[in-house]
Amino acid sequence: xxxxxxHLLDIESLTADEIxxxxxxxxxxxxxxxxxIKKVPALRGKTVVNLFIEPSTRTRISFELAEQRxxxxxxxxxxxxxxxxxxETLKDTARNLEALNADFIVMRHSASGAAHFxxxxxxxxxxxxxxxxxxxxxxxxxxxxxxxxxxxxxxxxNVTILGDILYSRVARSDIWALTKLGARVTLCGPSxxxxxxxxxxxxxxxxxxxxxxxxxxxxxxxxxxxERQRKTMFPxxxxxxxxFGLNKARLAKTKPDALIMHPGPVNRGVEIDxxxxxxxxxxxxxxxxxxxxxxxxxxxxxxxxxxxxxxAGN
Amino acid sequence: MPESTVILDAVAIQRVLTRIAHEIAxxxxxxxxxxxxxxxxxxxxxxxxxxxxxxxxxxxTVPVGILDVSMHRDDLDQRVAPKVHPTVIPFDVTGKTVVLxxxxxFSGRTTRAAMDALNxxxxxxxxxxxxxxxxxxxxxxxxxxxxxxxxxxxxxxxICLLLVEAGxxxxxxxxxx
Numbered sequence: 001x002x003x004x005x006x007h008l009l010d011i012e013s014l015t016a017d018e019i020x021x022x023x024x025x026x027x028x029x030x031x032x033x034x035x036x037i038k039k040v041p042a043l044r045g046k047t048v049v050n051l052f053i054e055p056s057t058r059t060r061i062s063f064e065l066a067e068q069r070x071x072x073x074x075x076x077x078x079x080x081x082x083x084x085x086x087x088e089t090l091k092d093t094a095r096n097l098e099a100l101n102a103d104f105i106v107m108r109h110s111a112s113g114a115a116h117f118x119x120x121x122x123x124x125x126x127x128x129x130x131x132x133x134x135x136x137x138x139x140x141x142x143x144x145x146x147x148x149x150x151x152x153x154x155x156x157x158n159v160t161i162l163g164d165i166l167y168s169r170v171a172r173s174d175i176w177a178l179t180k181l182g183a184r185v186t187l188c189g190p191s192x193x194x195x196x197x198x199x200x201x202x203x204x205x206x207x208x209x210x211x212x213x214x215x216x217x218x219x220x221x222x223x224x225x226x227e228r229q230r231k232t233m234f235p236x237x238x239x240x241x242x243x244f245g246l247n248k249a250r251l252a253k254t255k256p257d258a259l260i261m262h263p264g265p266v267n268r269g270v271e272i273d274x275x276x277x278x279x280x281x282x283x284x285x286x287x288x289x290x291x292x293x294x295x296x297x298x299x300x301x302x303x304x305x306x307x308x309x310x311x312a313g314n
Numbered sequence: 315m316p317e318s319t320v321i322l323d324a325v326a327i328q329r330v331l332t333r334i335a336h337e338i339a340x341x342x343x344x345x346x347x348x349x350x351x352x353x354x355x356x357x358x359x360x361x362x363x364x365x366x367x368x369x370x371x372x373x374x375t376v377p378v379g380i381l382d383v384s385m386h387r388d389d390l391d392q393r394v395a396p397k398v399h400p401t402v403i404p405f406d407v408t409g410k411t412v413v414l415x416x417x418x419x420f421s422g423r424t425t426r427a428a429m430d431a432l433n434x435x436x437x438x439x440x441x442x443x444x445x446x447x448x449x450x451x452x453x454x455x456x457x458x459x460x461x462x463x464x465x466x467x468x469x470x471x472x473i474c475l476l477l478v479e480a481g482x483x484x485x486x487x488x489x490x491x
Contacts, residue, residue, distance in 0.1 A: 004394050028382060028398040037434040040385035297398075300385070304395030 006305040007119045007126040008298050010135040011176040019177055022297050023145050029300070030293035032069065042300050043072035048104040049097045052129070053079045053090070056108050058264055058288065059129050059138070063106050066295035075102070090114065091121055098122050104299065107131075112169075125302045133167050133225075139263050140173030142294040144181060146287050147218055150259055155182030160212050162244065163222030163271050166193045166233075170263045171222060175201050188212035189244055192233040193224075209244055213254050220261045221246060221271045237270055247273045251281075259283055321465055321473075322487035327446070330462035331360065334444050335367035337460050338413060341442070344372050347410045351379040353428055354399040356417030359479040360446060364415060379403035381414075383427035401431075408436035413460075417475040419445040422456035447487060449473055465489065 003021045011019070032040055048067045052060050060076075067074050075097070094105060104125045107115050112132035119126040130136040148154055159178050165171040165187050175198070178185050185203035187194050196205050206212045213219055224240065234240050246260070260272070260282045268274045277284060322330065342348050350368070352361030358380045365378045381403065384396040414428050425443060432438065444460035449467040465473065472490040476482035 002394075025395070025398050028385075028400055031400060032385070035434060040434070041430070042385045042390055046391075300390075300398075301395045303391055304393055306394070 003301040004305050006302060008137055008302055009115045009119055009128050011137045011140050011173045016180045019180060022141050023148055025301060026145050026294045026297035029296040033293060039069050039071060041071045043070035043303060046072045046103040047101060048072045048106060049075045049077055049102045051077045051105055051107040054108050054110045062291045063129060063295050066292050066299060070296055070299055094118050094122055098124055127298060130169055133169050135173045136169040137173050138295055138298055139170045140177040142287055142291040143174055143261060144177045145290050145294050146283050151217060157183045157217045158215050159183045159218040160186045160188060160216040161220045162188050164193045164224045165189055165198060167225040168222050175203055179203060186212050190234045210253060216254060216258050218259055218261060223267055223271060241270050245271055246276055251276055261287060317491040319489045320486055321489050322463060324485035327485045331363050332367055334460045334462060335364050335371060338368060339371045342411055348413060349377045349405060349410045350413050350415055351381045352415040353381055353383055353424060356475045357415045359477050360417060361415040377405045381428055381431055383424055383431050386427040386431040388423060403435055406436055407438045409439050411440045412438040413442045413444050415444050417446050418473050419448045419458050420451055422452045422454035425456050426454055447473055
């Protein structure tokens, strides 16, 4: 049990013990959400800026509600409404927010490393809500939390991540988190989106869907990130759905207790059939509920973190 | 080498808890809807033990809950985040007499946080405080209703409660210098 980090910037630099600390803390915060009064005063008097330079709905709403339930004051900031459109740099925008005595900055940005950058130029606590194709740490933490709730231990589980791995920050964070906790991670999808280089992160890469999901305990589906692809990486959406979409016939060949996850937004009929997305084997909506608890836990933990930020300087 | 003294052994702890249970029974009438809520770590196990004794005295079950106070502490930005324990209160506290149970009463800040946290679950008719050890040095105007043992201490000393329920070989309260 230990957490002395001032920021949450990525999963890569966390230890298994730190990840488990977040998951244990999140369990208590999930229980807070089930009370009649769902609010605790842990961040009373603190100001949190939600700096969403890249569009986001579910992550932003989840963070906002988490901050409100911790009694923080909130400023919401989107790219469209900001001076970034008028040519202000990210550093200046952030410094202006800090001049208002912001204590926390939760940032979503299209550039990889943006959160690390902010943590170096500001005194506030920085929480990465997704930076480019790099990492989305709170998503990985909520995925691990959800898996743990259903399967008990993560160590020894077979987790298959299916879809657009190359452009997915969720995949990268998930791979770090799950391998650190002892899961065997398999990646699968079109070879253009699932290059063998990912084997260096300690997971298995295959382009054979049926083989990838046969022994899986968890199948985590990812959306095709059209917005990040500079050129077409596969012939057509229809072909993708036919070759890699999770349908009833394919699900029938998996373990009967294999569970389906998806970070959203779901493209029904592409990576997953509607019927499966709504089935009892789908954890998609539980992931949303758990995201709130995990984000409360992260803000609670970094609030106490004074330690040197081990990753910020590299 | 830090010097440590046993200030309560297993027999003494049990005797003290029996006395506190009788004091609770004396202060509150049978059927006054008394519930015990322990503060982890330590107070939760003590509350369970007190409930067993009190249930025998009153010949009726005295409910027990666990209240984690870490989200209500007043020093969250001055320290590493505390370990958060599950809160389990399987009854409505509104209208009840809640006896908060803690192992050591020191600054009084945990008790203040506990009273705040309890408010989120309802409005008790009364809140009383039972502690195994009162070591003095209060920062807040808080006083225990039931005290196992008064132990004058210096600020540098530490008091540790070891209980078999928490994995210890035997029950003991130790003062470390």
